[in-house]
Amino acid sequence: MKRGLAAYAVAAYLFLHLPLLVLAIFSFNHSRFTVWQGFSLDWYRLAWRDPQLAEAAANSLLIAVVATLLATVIGTLAAWALWKRDSPTLSASLYTSLVTPEIVTGISLLAFFQWTFRFLNVRLGMHTVILAHVSFSIAYVVIVVLARLRTLEPALEEASLDLGATEWQTFVYVTLPAILPGIAAAALLAFTVSFDDYVITSLVAGVDSETLPMVIYAMARRGGNPVVNAISTLIVFALGALIVASERLQKR
Amino acid sequence: MRRLRAIFLTPAYTVTVGLFLIPLAIILVYSLLSRGAYGGIVFDWTTENYRRLFDPLYGAILLRTVVIAVITTAICLALGFPLALFISQSGARKNLYLQLVMLPFWTSFLVRTYAWMFLLRDTGLINTALQSIGLIHEPLPLLYNDGAVLLGLVYGHLPFVVLPLYATLERMDKSLIEASADLGAGPWTTLFTVILPVSMPGVRAAALLAFIPSLGAFLTPDLLGGGKTVMAGTLIQNQFTTARDWPFGSAVSLVLMAVVMLMVWRVVRTKGEGLV
Numbered sequence: 129m130k131r132g133l134a135a136y137a138v139a140a141y142l143f144l145h146l147p148l149l150v151l152a153i154f155s156f157n158h159s160r161f162t163v164w165q166g167f168s169l170d171w172y173r174l175a176w177r178d179p180q181l182a183e184a185a186a187n188s189l190l191i192a193v194v195a196t197l198l199a200t201v202i203g204t205l206a207a208w209a210l211w212k213r214d215s216p217t218l219s220a221s222l223y224t225s226l227v228t229p230e231i232v233t234g235i236s237l238l239a240f241f242q243w244t245f246r247f248l249n250v251r252l253g254m255h256t257v258i259l260a261h262v263s264f265s266i267a268y269v270v271i272v273v274l275a276r277l278r279t280l281e282p283a284l285e286e287a288s289l290d291l292g293a294t295e296w297q298t299f300v301y302v303t304l305p306a307i308l309p310g311i312a313a314a315a316l317l318a319f320t321v322s323f324d325d326y327v328i329t330s331l332v333a334g335v336d337s338e339t340l341p342m343v344i345y346a347m348a349r350r351g352g353n354p355v356v357n358a359i360s361t362l363i364v365f366a367l368g369a370l371i372v373a374s375e376r377l378q379k380r
Numbered sequence: 381m382r383r384l385r386a387i388f389l390t391p392a393y394t395v396t397v398g399l400f401l402i403p404l405a406i407i408l409v410y411s412l413l414s415r416g417a418y419g420g421i422v423f424d425w426t427t428e429n430y431r432r433l434f435d436p437l438y439g440a441i442l443l444r445t446v447v448i449a450v451i452t453t454a455i456c457l458a459l460g461f462p463l464a465l466f467i468s469q470s471g472a473r474k475n476l477y478l479q480l481v482m483l484p485f486w487t488s489f490l491v492r493t494y495a496w497m498f499l500l501r502d503t504g505l506i507n508t509a510l511q512s513i514g515l516i517h518e519p520l521p522l523l524y525n526d527g528a529v530l531l532g533l534v535y536g537h538l539p540f541v542v543l544p545l546y547a548t549l550e551r552m553d554k555s556l557i558e559a560s561a562d563l564g565a566g567p568w569t570t571l572f573t574v575i576l577p578v579s580m581p582g583v584r585a586a587a588l589l590a591f592i593p594s595l596g597a598f599l600t601p602d603l604l605g606g607g608k609t610v611m612a613g614t615l616i617q618n619q620f621t622t623a624r625d626w627p628f629g630s631a632v633s634l635v636l637m638a639v640v641m642l643m644v645w646r647v648v649r650t651k652g653e654g655l656v
Contacts, residue, residue, distance in 0.1 A: 130469075133462060133465060133466045133469070134466065136462050136463070136466065137462075137463055137466040137467075137477075140459065140462075140463045141480060141481075143535070143538075144480075144481065144484055144535075144538065144539070145480075145484060147492070147495035147496060147498075147499060147535070148484060148487075148491070148492065148495050150495070150498075150499065150505060151491075151494075151495045151498055154498070154505070161503065161508070162498075162503060162504060162505045162508040162509075163508060163512070201391075202391040202392050202395060203392065205387075205388035205389075205391060205392065206388065206389060206391070206392030208385075208388055209385045209386075209388040209389040209392075210389075212385050213385065215389060218389065218392060218393060218396060221396045221397075221400060221401060222396065223644075224400075224641070225396070225400050227592055227640055227641075227644050228596075228637060228640070229592075229593075229595070229596020229597075229598070229613060229636060229637070229640065230596065230598065231596060231598040231613045231616050231617055231633075232407075232596065232616065232633045232636060232637055233400075233403075235407070235616060235617070235620045235629060235630070235633060236403035236404050236406065236407045236633070237399065237403050238620065239403060239406050239407055239410060239626065239630070240399070240402060240403035240406050243406055259399055260399070262395060262399070263395055263396075263399035263400055266392060266395060266396070270392070295383075295384045296384060299384065320486060320487075324487075324488045324489060324490065326489075326490045326599060327598050327599060331617075331620070341488075341490050344490060344491070344494065345490060345603075348494045348497055348603060349603070351501070351503075352501070352503050356494065357498065360488070360491040360494055360495070363487075363488050363491055364487045364488060364491055367486070367487045367488055368483060368486075368487045371483065371486040371487065372483070375479070
């Protein structure tokens with residue numbers, strides 16, 4: 129039985145990894161068809177020169193960086209507050225936002241933005257995408273930072289307070305440095321979630337805020353284009369590296 | 381101390397209320413209003429949008445969504461349990477094996493779905509390979525059907541299932557297995573009469589983690605199902621884009637959300653622990 133289990137595990141790992149591996153291999157294919165005709169970097173070159181992809185990549189990076197910064201700050205502060213004393217309302221709301229189907233989050237944000245536009249003279253664009261991303265990534269930041277805070281010795285903060293430091297000084301000079309790896313891990317996670325999102329983004333994006341996943345989606349729908357293989361391979365490896373980094377930091 | 385905590389909570393409260401709870405409240409109001417002649421919203425209170433869910437056309441879509449989610453969950457559990465069992469018995473390599481399961485789950489969901497399009501479509505790898513060895517002459521219709529959607533959902537949510545199953549198996553008292561073997565039970569008997577019953581809480585949590593995202597899936601049925609497989613997620617998106625019937629789309633969203641919350645609430649209550 130033990131041997132059968134190991135054989136099964138090999139098959140399961142192949143099922144999990146082979147699709148992406150095959151995609152990565154064929155991104156280096158010389159042919160535009162799915163027949164191997166030798167190694168080439170043509171599709172990477174084409175992807176690099178494509179102005180639409182370049183603009184989408186720049187948009188995605190800008191959105192992910194700004195949303196990550198905001199979500200990390202807001203989420204870290206909230207995690208500290210929840211660590212001191214749980215706030216059932218906030219916890220329940222964050223929990224709910226995590227299990228809400230993306231399509232529901234997306235259309236409710238779309239409806240909300242359209243409604244506010246009746247009073248404000250703005251349209252859908254980068255700002256609405258960033259707001260949406262901040263909103264759905266805060267829960268991830270809170271969970272990761274809170275897990276880190278729970279490993280802290282409460283005596284650490286008590287000692288600082290006993291020695292005359294204010295609450296704020298204690299937070300900045302004692303607690304914050306101690307949970308820094310957790311905060312960095314949370315930021316990397318938030319960045320990944322933001323950079324990869326398609327469903328919510330496509331609903332709240334405007335004409336000037338097309339992101340990389342939106343371009344990939346459109347290309348995938350149109351049919352066989354090896355440029356998508358190349359750009360997908362880059363994304364998988366870049367995001368994979370970030371996640372490995374994030375997990376290392378969480379264990380530190 | 382109280383003041384700093386209040387200050388630290390304020391931004392998170394503002395974002396959660398402003399960008400999550402208020403938008404949901406707007407959807408709730410919209411779901412009770414009527415659609416205008418040109419797709420707008422008319423302040424005409426009605427329960428018509430909810431009654432339309434019982435229309436055979438939409439009822440069938442909702443039923444189909446639940447059926448697909450149930451089958452996905454069952455397959456995920458069946459595939460995930462032996463994998464979790466294998467990992468929990470792997471000694472020093474446990475963490476590595478677990479990471480190997482979780483890693484693809486974190487890297488781009490869109491790209492992982494696209495990878496299956498690349499494999500399954502008419503000019504995709506599987507059809508091209510089968511044609512080149514002469515096994516088939518016409519490409520097999522692998523993409524844009526229910527099977528492809530099911531495959532994509534199982535592939536996407538299998539890692540979700542392995543993690544809680546592994547956690548329960550890891551926490552299980554190993555002497556139970558030894559006791560069972562000492563008393564003469566074979567490995568299969570031990571599996572079905574000892575290991576499986578003891579890990580039921582993990583199985584419940586795992587089922588929830590596969591069922592909820594499958595129920596609300598949009599990207600998988602959209603890309604792998606083509607226009608054919610309509611699930612609740614694609615129905616909602618359709619009402620908000622091409623059909624321009626926001627009130628009805630809102631009603632479907634809220635029903636979906638209610639089912640999800642009910643499931644979560646039941647499992648959280650039986651487990652007796654929260655998330656954060």
